[in-house]
Structures are given as C-alpha cells and as structure tokens.
Amino acid sequence: MSDKLQRTLIILKPDAIHRGIVGEIIDRFEQKGIKIVGMKMAKLSDLLLDKHYAQHKGKHFFEPTKKYMQMLPVVLVVLEGLEVVRVVRTMCGPTDGRNAPPGTIRGDYSGAISRNIIHASEDEKAAYREIKLYFKTTEIFGYDKPDAHFYYDVERGE
Numbered sequence: 001m002s003d004k005l006q007r008t009l010i011i012l013k014p015d016a017i018h019r020g021i022v023g024e025i026i027d028r029f030e031q032k033g034i035k036i037v038g039m040k041m042a043k044l045s046d047l048l049l050d051k052h053y054a055q056h057k058g059k060h061f062f063e064p065t066k067k068y069m070q071m072l073p074v075v076l077v078v079l080e081g082l083e084v085v086r087v088v089r090t091m092c093g094p095t096d097g098r099n100a101p102p103g104t105i106r107g108d109y110s111g112a113i114s115r116n117i118i119h120a121s122e123d124e125k126a127a128y129r130e131i132k133l134y135f136k137t138t139e140i141f142g143y144d145k146p147d148a149h150f151y152y153d154v155e156r157g158e
C-alpha cells in the first residue's frame, strides 16, 4: 500500500444541512476519486466540541462556533485517498469564505468565516485524532473500487 494513502475527517456543518447542499459537496470528493469509508449524522455534544476545538479554547470565536455547530445535526464523513488530508483542505479553501477562491467549497458557498460550511482535518495528526473522536473502528469500511486504476496509478501508488 502506498505510504501516501491517508484518511481524513470532514464535517458538513449545520449551514450545509440547512441549505441542502450536503449531496453537492460530497459529490465533489467522489468526482475527485476520493473514497468514502465512513459516514454518519450526529448532534455534537458540548463535550465532543470541547475536544474537537480544544486548540481554540479561550479565543473569541470558541463559544459562538460551538453554538453554530449545535444549530442542527451535522454529517461526519471519513475520506480516503492519496495525500487526502492536504487535498481535501485545498478543496475546502481558506477558513474565511469571503477570502476563499472560487472553485473551493468555501469560496463557492460561504460568505462568512462564522458560517463556513465544512470542517476538514488540518494535518495527519489531527485527522487520526478526529476520526478516533467520532468513529468506532467498526464504523469505518475498507474496500476496493474496481475502477481505482482510472483515478490513481495504483501500482506505483501515485
């Protein structure tokens, strides 16, 4: 298996659910050849959000962000692919939707840093931690796609 094969966590935030764009967003990752290996809906508890956003505790946006993340349930997705942590972050775009370039998810859908549609793990360490926070190992599914050769050079792991 390629050492570039990674998993990452995305969260479709309450604004994505409310606006009915969950399918469109997930479609972007599927079109890119990124594999869905876990997916579920959940209402995020205070405790989970404290853990998830631990690095932001004490910042001015910490409490408002927690409130925003609890407006509706969210959709949690584990994605797999080559260098997928970085690729997915790039596809999401910068945190502030008003500064995010068109073509990125936040650039196309978000008009405010406080309503930015999607979360994506920032690096491999965060991805490992976040996937473990939300998913049991039995909720993640490894499987082969017969057309993988048309998305990646599978032999070379490139």
Ligand SMILES: Nc1ncnc2c1ncn2[C@@H]1O[C@H](COP(=O)(O)OP(=O)(O)O)[C@@H](O)[C@H]1O
Pocket (backbone or CB within 6 Å): 056, 061, 065, 094, 095, 113, 114, 115, 116, 118, 119, 120, 122
């Ligand atoms: N200045 C801010 N004002 C309001 N909300 C913010 C601000 N900065 C960050 N947030 C919210 O907190 C989340 C976590 O922030 P951060 O980790 O810096 O961004 P990212 O989600 O791009 O990794 C953001 O996605 C956003 O929902």
Ligand SMILES: [Mg+2]
Pocket (backbone or CB within 6 Å): 122
């Ligand atoms: Mg972050």
